[in-house]
Structure formats: C-alpha cells, structure tokens
Amino acid sequence: MALIEVRELSKAFRVRRPGSGARAKVARMFHPAYETRQAVDGVSFDIDGGEIVGYLGANGAGKSTTVKCLAGILVPDGGTVRVAGLDPVRERIRLARRIGVVFGQKTALWWDLPVAETFTLLRAIYEVPPDRYRTTLDTLTELLGLADLLHIPVRQLSLGQRVRADLAAAFLHGPDVLFLDEPTIGLDAMVKSNVRRFIKDIRTASGVTVLLTTHDLADLEQLCDRLVIIDRGRVLFAGSVEETLHRFAPYVRVMVEFAEDIAGSVRVPQARATATADGRHLTLEVPRGDGAAAAVTSYLLDRFPVRDLRLTDPSIEDVVRVLYEGASGAPDEPAHV
Amino acid sequence: MSSATATVGRQVTLMRAFLRYGIEQQTAYRAAYWAHLWNTAVKVFAFVVVWRTLYAVAPDQFPVSRSQMVAYGVVAAITSEVLDWWKGPHYYIAYRVQLGTITGDLLRPISFPFQLFAIWTGESAAALLLVGVPAFGGAAVVLGGAVAPAGVLAGLLAVLSFVVSFAMLFCCSFLVGLVVLKTLNLLGVMHLYHGVLTLLSGFWIPLWFFPAPLRLLADVLPFRGIFFTPLSIYVGELTGTRLELALLHQVVWLGLLILAVRWAWAVMRRRLVVQGG
Ligand SMILES: Nc1ncnc2c1ncn2[C@@H]1O[C@H](COP(=O)(O)OP(=O)(O)OP(=O)(O)O)[C@@H](O)[C@H]1O
Ligand SMILES: [Mg+2]
Numbered sequence: 001m002a003l004i005e006v007r008e009l010s011k012a013f014r015v016r017r018p019g020s021g022a023r024a025k026v027a028r029m030f031h032p033a034y035e036t037r038q039a040v041d042g043v044s045f046d047i048d049g050g051e052i053v054g055y056l057g058a059n060g061a062g063k064s065t066t067v068k069c070l071a072g073i074l075v076p077d078g079g080t081v082r083v084a085g086l087d088p089v090r091e092r093i094r095l096a097r098r099i100g101v102v103f104g105q106k107t108a109l110w111w112d113l114p115v116a117e118t119f120t121l122l123r124a125i126y127e128v129p130p131d132r133y134r135t136t137l138d139t140l141t142e143l144l145g146l147a148d149l150l151h152i153p154v155r156q157l158s159l160g161q162r163v164r165a166d167l168a169a170a171f172l173h174g175p176d177v178l179f180l181d182e183p184t185i186g187l188d189a190m191v192k193s194n195v196r197r198f199i200k201d202i203r204t205a206s207g208v209t210v211l212l213t214t215h216d217l218a219d220l221e222q223l224c225d226r227l228v229i230i231d232r233g234r235v236l237f238a239g240s241v242e243e244t245l246h247r248f249a250p251y252v253r254v255m256v257e258f259a260e261d262i263a264g265s266v267r268v269p270q271a272r273a274t275a276t277a278d279g280r281h282l283t284l285e286v287p288r289g290d291g292a293a294a295a296v297t298s299y300l301l302d303r304f305p306v307r308d309l310r311l312t313d314p315s316i317e318d319v320v321r322v323l324y325e326g327a328s329g330a331p332d333e334p335a336h337v
Numbered sequence: 338m339s340s341a342t343a344t345v346g347r348q349v350t351l352m353r354a355f356l357r358y359g360i361e362q363q364t365a366y367r368a369a370y371w372a373h374l375w376n377t378a379v380k381v382f383a384f385v386v387v388w389r390t391l392y393a394v395a396p397d398q399f400p401v402s403r404s405q406m407v408a409y410g411v412v413a414a415i416t417s418e419v420l421d422w423w424k425g426p427h428y429y430i431a432y433r434v435q436l437g438t439i440t441g442d443l444l445r446p447i448s449f450p451f452q453l454f455a456i457w458t459g460e461s462a463a464a465l466l467l468v469g470v471p472a473f474g475g476a477a478v479v480l481g482g483a484v485a486p487a488g489v490l491a492g493l494l495a496v497l498s499f500v501v502s503f504a505m506l507f508c509c510s511f512l513v514g515l516v517v518l519k520t521l522n523l524l525g526v527m528h529l530y531h532g533v534l535t536l537l538s539g540f541w542i543p544l545w546f547f548p549a550p551l552r553l554l555a556d557v558l559p560f561r562g563i564f565f566t567p568l569s570i571y572v573g574e575l576t577g578t579r580l581e582l583a584l585l586h587q588v589v590w591l592g593l594l595i596l597a598v599r600w601a602w603a604v605m606r607r608r609l610v611v612q613g614g
Contacts, residue, residue, distance in 0.1 A: 013610065068611060073443045075607045096446035108441030112365035113358060124354035125445055127347060153365065 002046035003177065003209050004070065009079035010233070011040040011065050039065040041233030042079070047226075049176075052203060052210040054224035054241070056319075062233040063213040064103070067181045070211070071101045084176050097126060100170030104182035107166055109154045115165050116150040119172060126173035133172070139205075140168040143198045160191040167195065171202060178202075178210045184219055196222050217313045221245070229323060236323050248322045249314040251285035252293045258282070259305040266304065271296050285314075351447075355459030363463045370467070377418040377472040384410030385480070400545050404483040405572040411476050411484045412571055413540050413564060416499065419469040420461055422506055423531055426453045430514030431527075437611055449606075450598050454507055461503070487573020494580065498567035501587045506563050508594035509534075515605045539565025559590035 017033045018025055040062040047053050055063055068074040070081055072088035072095050081088055086095045101108065109118050123133050141147055144164040149157060157165060163183060170178060180199070184192045200223060202208055214220065220227060220241055227244045229237045237244065254271065261279035270292050271284040286296045293311060300306055364370055388406045392399060399406055430453070433439040445452055476484050486492035513530045520526065535541055537560035544555050544565050555561050566583045569575040575583055 068440065071440075071444060073440050073611060074609065092443075093446045093448065096444055099444075101440075101444050103440060106436070106438050106440070108438070108444055110358065110441075113361050117357065117361055121354045121358055124350050125447060127350075 003049040003084055004045075004047040004211065005080075005082040006046070006066075006070070007044050007080045009040055009043045009066065009069060009076055009081055010038070011062075011069055011074060011076050012036045012038045038233055040069065040076075043230060043233065043235055044079075045228045045235060045238055047209060047211060049209050050203070050207045051226060052199070052212060052224050054220040054227045055211055055213045055230070056215070056220070056227060057230040057236075058321075061230050063230065064181050066230075067101070067103075067179045067211070067213065071099060071179055072096065097173065098175055099177045099179060100173070100175035101179045102163070102166045102170045102181065102183050104163055104180075104185040107154060107162055109162075109166060109169055111155045112153055114151050114153050115146065115157075118154065118165070118169060119150075122169055122172050128173050132174070136172060136174060137168075140171060143201060144168050145194065160187045163187060163195065164191070167198060171208075174206065176208060178208055180210060180212045182213055182215070184214060184216055192216070192218075199223055217249075217319075229319070231323070244319065245288070248319045250288050251314060252288055253312045253314060254284040254286055254293065254296055254300070255310045255312065256282045256284070256300055256304075256306055257308040259307040262304060268296055268299060351455055352458065355455040356462050357459070358456065359459030359461070359463030360467070362460055363467050373418070373464075373468055374471065377415060377468055378475065380414040380418060381411050381472060381476055384414045398546070401572055401574050405487070405574065407480060407483045408485065408572050409543060409568050411473075411480065413568055415469055415472050415476070416564070416567075417540050418472070419464045420503070420506060421464065422510065422534065423527075425510040426457050426507060427510040427514035427517065427527065427530070429453060429456070430511070431517040434517055439609075440611055443609075448602075450511055450602055453511060454504075457507060458503075486571050491570055491573045491576075494584075495567050495571035498570050498584060498587060501584075501591055502563045502567050505559060505587065505591050505594055508591070508598050509559070509563075511598050512594075512601055515601050518605050518609055534560060534563070537561065538563040539568065543569070559594065562587040562590055 014034050014036050017035050043062070043066060045053075055066065057063055065074065069076045070083055070088060072092035075089050083095055084098045086098070088095050109115075110121070113121070119137060122128075128136070141150070144167060146164060146168060149161050149165060152161075154162060154165065167180075167183065170180075178199075183199075184195055187195065196219065199210060199212070203210060210223075212219065212223065224241050226240055227238065228235060229244070237248075239247075251272075253274075258280050266282065268284060271286045274283050274285050284296065286293045297309060297311070300309065363373075385407055388410045389403070392403045392406055396403070401409070430439070433442060442449060442452060447455070473484070486495060509530075513526055516526045537555045537558055539555070539561055540563070544552055544561055547555055555565075562583075566575070566587055569583070570580060
C-alpha cells in the first residue's frame with residue numbers, strides 16, 4: 001500500500017468579488033458577490049515509502065493547496081486522502097506526529113524565539129525522548145550548519161538561515177513523511193545545494209518519504225525519483241524525472257551574443273533557434289546528452305565572433321508550457337539567423 | 338492510572354516549555370518590557386487617584402471602605418496589565434491568520450485551542466512574574482496595607498476565582514478570534530469586544546455603581562466573572578452565600594464557554610482559509 005494516497009482531491013476557495021468603481025465597491029459591502037476559485041480539481045496520485053517525489057506546476061496551479069490538504073491544514077471539499085494510513089482531517093493530531101512540513105515562504109517557527117528555544121519547545125510538544133532528541137539535534141545542526149544560529153531569534157535570521165532552521169524543526173521529531181513546499185525559494189546557490197544534500201542524506205539515513213514542490217529544475221534532477229505535474233488543479237503528467245525531461249524538455253538552451261551583426265549567415269547543426277532578438281543575439285535549443293551542447297558551443301566559437309555565450313536549463317515553466325500545449329519539443333531543423 | 342500520570346506529566350512538561358516561551362516573549366524587546374512595567378505603574382497610579390478623589394467627594398456612594406476601593410483599583414490595574422487582554426488569543430489568531438502563519442500552529446500535534454491556551458498561559462505567567470510581582474510589590478511599598486486582600490481566605494478564594502476568570506477570558510477571546518477567521522478582519526469586532534469587556538467586566542468601574550437594568554444585564558452575562566467577581570472577593574465585599582453564588586456563576590459560564598469553544602472550532606476549522614501561497 002502506498003504511504004500517501006490521494007484520490008480525486010478537490011478544493012475550491014470562495015472569494016469576494018469586489019465591484020469595479022467606487023459605487024459598486026460600496027454596494028458590495030452590503031450585498032457581497034462571491035465567486036469560487038477551483039484550486040485543486042480532482043487530483044490523484046500515490047507515493048510509496050522512501051520516495052522523493054517532485055510536485056510541480058506553474059504559479060497558482062494548486063501545489064500549495066494540495067500540500068495544505070495533505071498536512072491537515074485545509075479541509076478538502078471532495079476526494080479522499082490518506083497519509084501514513086491516516087485521514088488528515090479527522091486524525092490531524094496523530095498525523096502531525098508523523099509528518100514534517102516546511103513552507104519556504106513562511107516560517108512555522110515562533111518569531112521572537114531563539115532557534116534553540118524553539119527546538120526545546122518543539123521537543124516538549126512532540127514528546128521526543130531526550131536521548132533521541134540530542135542525537136537528532138546534533139545531526140541536524142551538523143548537516144544544516146546551524147551551530148552559529150542557535151541563539152538567534154527567528155526574526156533576525158536571513159531567509160536562507162530561517163529555511164534551514166525550519167527544515168531542522170520539521171525533522172526534529174523524526175517524521176515518516178516530509179512535505180516541502182518550495183524549500184529552496186530565494187536561496188543562494190550554496191545554501192540550495194546544502195539543502196538538497198540535506199534532503200538526500202536524511203532520506204538515505206531515515207528512509208523518509210518526501211513530497212517536494214519547486215520551480216527549480218535542478219532540485220528535481222538532483223533529488224526526485226518521480227514527478228507529478230499539475231496544471232490548473234489537475235494532474236497533467238506523472239512519471240520519472242528522466243521520462244519527464246526526455247519528453248518535455250529534451251534540450252539545453254544556448255544563448256549567444258555576437259560581437260558584430262551577422263544576420264542571415266549562421267547555420268548551426270543539431271540546434272533549433274527559439275528566439276532571435278536581432279542580428280547579434282541568438283537563442284538555441286540543443287538536445288540534451290550525447291555532447292550536443294559541447295559540439296554546438298565549439299561550433300559557434302570556432303566560426304563566429306562570439307562575445308558572450310551562456311548555457312541554461314529549460315525552466316519548469318517551459319516544461320509546463322510544453323506539456324500544456326502538447327508540443328513535442330524535438331529539434332527538427334537546423335537553426336539559422 | 339499510570340496513563341493519567343503520564344498525561345499530567347506531559348501537561349506539566351508542556352506548560353513549563355510554554356512558560357519559557359512566555360519569558361522569552363516578554364523579554365524579547367527590552368524597551369517593550371520597561372514600557373510594560375511603566376504602563377502598569379501609571380495605570381495603578383491613575384486608578385488610585387481616581388478612586389481616592391471620588392471617595393472624598395461621595396463616600397456614602399461606596400459599598401466598601403476607601404482602602405478596599407484602592408485595593409480593588411490596584412489589583413484591577415495590575416491583573417489587566419498582566420493579562421494584556423486586549424492583545425490576547427484573539428489578537429494572536431488575527432495576526433497569524435493575516436500573515437498566513439497560522440499553518441505553523443495547525444501543524445502541531447495538539448488541539449489548536451489548547452495550544453493557544455498554553456501559549457497564552459505561558460505569556461501571562463511570565464508577565465505575572467516579570468511585571469505583576471514587581472508592580473504589586475511597588476504598590477505595597479507605597480500604599481502599605483491598603484493593597485492587601487481582606488483576609489487569608491479571601492486572598493486564596495480570589496486566586497481561585499482568578500484562575501477560573503483566566504480560563505473564561507481565554508474562551509471569550511478565542512471565540513472573538515474565530516470571528517476573524519470568518520471575516521478576516523479583526524478591528525471592528527475587536528473594538529466591540531474591548532468595549533463590552535471594559536464596561537461589563539467591572540475592570541474599570543465596579544458593578545456596584547451600575548443603574549439597575551444595566552446591573553441586571555451585567556449580572557447575567559459572563560463578563561463580570563472575569564474581573565468583578567475575583568476583585569470583589571479580594572477586597573472582601575463578596576462573602577458567604579453571595580460568594581458561593583458568584584463562584585457558581587463563574588464555573589457554569591466557564592463550562593458553557595468551553596463547550597462553545599469546542600463547537601465553534603469544530604465548525605470554523607472546516608472553513609479555515611489560509612492566506613498566501
Ligand atoms: N486563501 C486563498 N483564498 C483564495 N484563493 C486562494 C487562496 N489560496 C490559494 N488560492 C487560489 O488557489 C489557486 C492555487 O493556489 P496555490 O497556492 O495552491 O498555488 P501554487 O501551485 O502553490 O502556486 P505557486 O507556485 O505560486 O506557489 C490559485 O489560483 C490561488 O489564487
Ligand atoms: Mg505555492
């Protein structure tokens with residue numbers, strides 16, 4: 001049986017529709033008009049014990065809402081959810097002991113409390129046995145580099161420091177499931193890679209199951225065994241990372257700036273032009289793997305007066321867009337300007 | 338039996354942890370702490386001056402002696418500062434809902450009302466130690482025996498009554514806080530609540546001075562149990578059967594309020610909206 005089971009989950013928000021214009025706005029104070037916004041619309045998926053699953057979709061797709069329903073924070077309108085065999089609504093308190101949750105954008109910690117004091121309070125709340133608490137705390141302090149932060153009140157932490165404290169807090173009671181909602185948002189590259197390593201290490205060590213939402217392709221590539229992609233509250237695609245990238249973003253982007261205008265004279269084998277701002281700039285999509293990116297780069301450098309050249313991964317937004325448009329995204333014709 | 342002991346042990350651990358939380362909270366901002374102490378002193382001073390003046394003008398209007406009235410004012414000023422009731426659980430709920438950080442509270446393996454109660458108890462206990470005790474000590478030095486309770490028994494019963502009143506105040510504020518979940522706007526409701534509490538709890542003006550219809554209303558409603566009952570016991574105005582009835586009034590209302598809290602939370606929980614992604 002899967003550790004997390006989601007069947008036809010749906011959740012709508014009722015929002016007041018303000019009138020347009022001052023008069024209508026005042027009138028709405030007396031006769032409010034409402035509209036429903038379907039945030040999650042029949043989502044189903046399973047996650048097995050020990051998996052790290054990436055949950056992705058464009059802004060507003062319904063990821064955070066799903067996570068809140070799974071964690072027992074929001075009550076779904078429909079569908080069934082089981083996390084570690086428990087119903088998040090009716091058994092919220094029992095479930096709370098078995099899950100750890102981090103929302104990257106907002107802390108679950110107490111603003112004025114020093115980090116160490118926060119951990120002490122959580123220890124009491126979760127009734128962690130003293131010896132286990134010590135070893136877990138030592139491990140977390142080590143893995144997340146918290147030693148220097150322990151005496152600082154949460155309100156004085158930088159974003160990256162706070163996220164690390166939040167991660168430690170979410171793991172202090174040894175949960176079976178971690179829900180991480182954009183844990184790497186706004187972090188610098190160094191902290192990002194620390195956080196990723198932490199998630200990986202903790203999974204190896206404890207076999208924890210992780211559901212992770214992110215907009216960072218590198219998070220997915222480095223961490224996730226599987227992906228679930230949603231759009232407008234519905235599941236678009238579920239599969240392994242390889243499958244997803246292979247199918248929907250099988251390219252690397254090469255952005256070139258030439259030193260002079262070379263309009264009309266560039267032909268690059270193995271690449272497809274996606275955007276050409278003018279005669280000096282060129283964006284190419286090059287197939288992933290097989291050294292194609294290296295070949296294209298050296299081809300360009302050999303033959304053209306290149307001033308600047310950058311390689312970037314396609315973003316999750318690209319993947320989602322491709323998915324949504326149903327395009328195949330395979331490079332077909334050679335690029336030219 | 339042993340599971341009951343375990344439960345009690347757990348509550349004690351929790352309360353101790355939340356007391357530490359309260360002390361952290363009270364001392365997090367140095368300036369705020371000193372301002373709090375200073376405010377309390379000013380409030381005590383104001384209450385004493387007002388009641389002494391009124392007493393001098395119309396002593397026959399008072400059902401209690403001048404020093405009893407002073408004690409009433411001093412303890413009212415200090416307890417209300419310690420409880421910080423205008424920034425109680427309703428304020429916490431509003432604040433956390435508005436920021437969307439209420440998610441943090443809902444992730445903990447304790448019932449939400451109980452968690453808020455523990456937080457507020459911790460904060461209030463810390464305020465009692467850090468603000469209440471020094472303020473009362475200062476008042477005792479300046480005013481002498483006037484601030485003492487009517488007797489040992491009166492003092493003990495007043496403490497008991499304050500414990501009940503604390504729980505009542507928590508329930509009322511929690512219920513007001515839930516209105517915030519519904520309206521996502523606190524200010525209007527908060528002003529109304531604070532007005533009602535200021536008037537009907539007897540914190541500012543004892544119910545003795547109320548005209549008959551208002552007195553009747555205040556007698557029936559729960560709010561008098563929050564300040565008027567314990568304070569009247571403290572100064573020795575409430576004794577015998579009237580005291581027993583007043584305590585009964587408190588306990589019955591507390592029971593009803595606890596039921597209301599449970600019911601309201603069960604209903605509101607389904608409608609809870611978390612602001613912000
Ligand atoms: N408290 C709320 N009230 C009204 N609508 C809401 C609320 N929370 C979310 N929504 C709506 O629900 C939809 C899904 O929101 P959700 O936060 O789940 O998106 P998301 O996938 O997490 O997006 P992002 O990548 O931006 O974090 C959005 O259209 C949003 O406007
Ligand atoms: Mg989100």
